[in-house]
Amino acid sequence: MIEVENLTKRYGPTLAVSDVSFTVxxxxxxxxxxxxxxxxxxxxxxxxxxxPPTEGKVRVAGYDVVEQPLEAKRRxxxxxxxxxxxxxxxxxxxxxxxxxIKGVPHRDIKTRLDEIMKxxxxxxMRNRQTGKLSKGYRQRVGLAQALIHNPEVLVLDxxxxxxxxxxxxxxxxxxxxxxxxxxVILSTHILPExxxxxxxxxxxxxxxxxxxGTPDELMRRLxxxxxxxxxxxxxxAAIIEKFQRVGGVNWVEPRESHDGRVTxxxxxxxxxxxxxxxxRATVESGWKLYELKTSGLSLEEIFLKLTTKDLSEEAAxxxxxxxx
Amino acid sequence: xxxxxxMAEKELQAYFHSPIAYLVMTVYTVICGFVFYSSTAFFALxxxxxxxxxxxGMPPLSLNEYVIxxxxxxxxxxVLLFLIxxxxxxxxxxxxxxxxxxxxxxxxxxxxQIIMGKYLGAMILFAILEALTxxxxxxxxxxxxxxxxxxxxxxxxxxxxxxxxxxLGMWFSAFTKNQIIAGxxxxxxxxxxxxxxxxxxxxxxxxxxxxx
Numbered sequence: 001m002i003e004v005e006n007l008t009k010r011y012g013p014t015l016a017v018s019d020v021s022f023t024v025x026x027x028x029x030x031x032x033x034x035x036x037x038x039x040x041x042x043x044x045x046x047x048x049x050x051x052p053p054t055e056g057k058v059r060v061a062g063y064d065v066v067e068q069p070l071e072a073k074r075r076x077x078x079x080x081x082x083x084x085x086x087x088x089x090x091x092x093x094x095x096x097x098x099x100x101i102k103g104v105p106h107r108d109i110k111t112r113l114d115e116i117m118k119x120x121x122x123x124x125m126r127n128r129q130t131g132k133l134s135k136g137y138r139q140r141v142g143l144a145q146a147l148i149h150n151p152e153v154l155v156l157d158x159x160x161x162x163x164x165x166x167x168x169x170x171x172x173x174x175x176x177x178x179x180x181x182x183x184v185i186l187s188t189h190i191l192p193e194x195x196x197x198x199x200x201x202x203x204x205x206x207x208x209x210x211x212x213g214t215p216d217e218l219m220r221r222l223x224x225x226x227x228x229x230x231x232x233x234x235x236x237a238a239i240i241e242k243f244q245r246v247g248g249v250n251w252v253e254p255r256e257s258h259d260g261r262v263t264x265x266x267x268x269x270x271x272x273x274x275x276x277x278x279x280r281a282t283v284e285s286g287w288k289l290y291e292l293k294t295s296g297l298s299l300e301e302i303f304l305k306l307t308t309k310d311l312s313e314e315a316a317x318x319x320x321x322x323x324x
Numbered sequence: 325x326x327x328x329x330x331m332a333e334k335e336l337q338a339y340f341h342s343p344i345a346y347l348v349m350t351v352y353t354v355i356c357g358f359v360f361y362s363s364t365a366f367f368a369l370x371x372x373x374x375x376x377x378x379x380x381g382m383p384p385l386s387l388n389e390y391v392i393x394x395x396x397x398x399x400x401x402x403v404l405l406f407l408i409x410x411x412x413x414x415x416x417x418x419x420x421x422x423x424x425x426x427x428x429x430x431x432x433x434x435x436x437q438i439i440m441g442k443y444l445g446a447m448i449l450f451a452i453l454e455a456l457t458x459x460x461x462x463x464x465x466x467x468x469x470x471x472x473x474x475x476x477x478x479x480x481x482x483x484x485x486x487x488x489x490x491x492l493g494m495w496f497s498a499f500t501k502n503q504i505i506a507g508x509x510x511x512x513x514x515x516x517x518x519x520x521x522x523x524x525x526x527x528x529x530x531x532x533x534x535x536x
Contacts, residue, residue, distance in 0.1 A: 101428075106326075
């Protein structure tokens, strides 16, 4: 649905985005991660047709955004970081205006308006000027204008920025509800949100794509090993020894202990799931097993790893871990 | 096209929701009123004098010459140099500053539709302004006998003159986020063009003949 091919964008001498390529499948929700200044907003602006790329091609719903901008824009809904509201217009006036310029047929406008305002929970503020709304409402009106013409593709730039936790959850639910019927690309800094709403993730740093994949794939790729956390009854020394003899385990380390229980971190070879073995080892020896779970790099750690190291360093680190 | 109409309606709405439209209309009508009064009073005085001197065989004084011309051709031409930047400075600058230009450029509107819509909105405001001066001319028609045809020609000229200035003002607005800069550059440009008219009286250039 969205195809970005070798996208490069220069602002004068500054290279904002360099040779970025990725695709978003129909009905998918793609997370777009990256530190500030990485080029997320620039990429999104090219996708929505705000300005043309310096090099490369972008296609939305099959239409090239430069060659056939009207067709592409008709099928795109865009919510920029700051919702583009006209402060003097009331919510109804504003959404009517947007509906008109986005091509909603005249007779459908009233019904669409009612639907969308209900969906985005802004109906109770319909006659209030947008300049007088709170941040949460403004964001929701912004989302409403992105959805009003029922676009196939939605581009959301930090849709939950500045919202309180309750509003964040509501927005998240809204976005999740959109998947399937709409294709969504959303950029965010809020990492837990990404694993909750997005199926795939593109990580961008300094204008270049650093990683593409599902959150799980990324985790596995970067980790180089599997981690399992086991909470057992004290004393741990004997257990640690037993675990280390389990096939595939690299090392075991106690993490924390309280109430007579200790949590051990067990590192095993990549792709080797030692949980069953560990469970058996514990129970066979008559020790009490309280908790057993896989752990891994949090998305935060992945994000930081991807965006603060350069690739050669990363490769060196991986080989280091592999040989240990 | 409906997009153009939507844009024009939006601009008009913005003008009338802000003090700008009312400010401009007030200033305009006050100045108009003042000039109208003084011209008409002068005209009345002159007529009286002429009558007292027995006509001297000269044709009756033309209302057109004494009242309409000074207003439309003289004073308002200059007043508009100052007022039009006030109207046009927000056209693009406001959009750029508030970020709403992102909405316009990512919607299925052609650049031309945006331009025409904004221009239409501004021109409608200008037409309203023009219509206000007709209040005064109506009074003239009731009490006097001015020539209608030159009046219409004058009014049309005014519309076109304003239209040209508006277009220029809108262009300046597109360059900057800052309304003040847009307004100031517009004013400076208009004054420059006006001065060229003065200068052309001494030279043979055709530029001066464009602005009248």
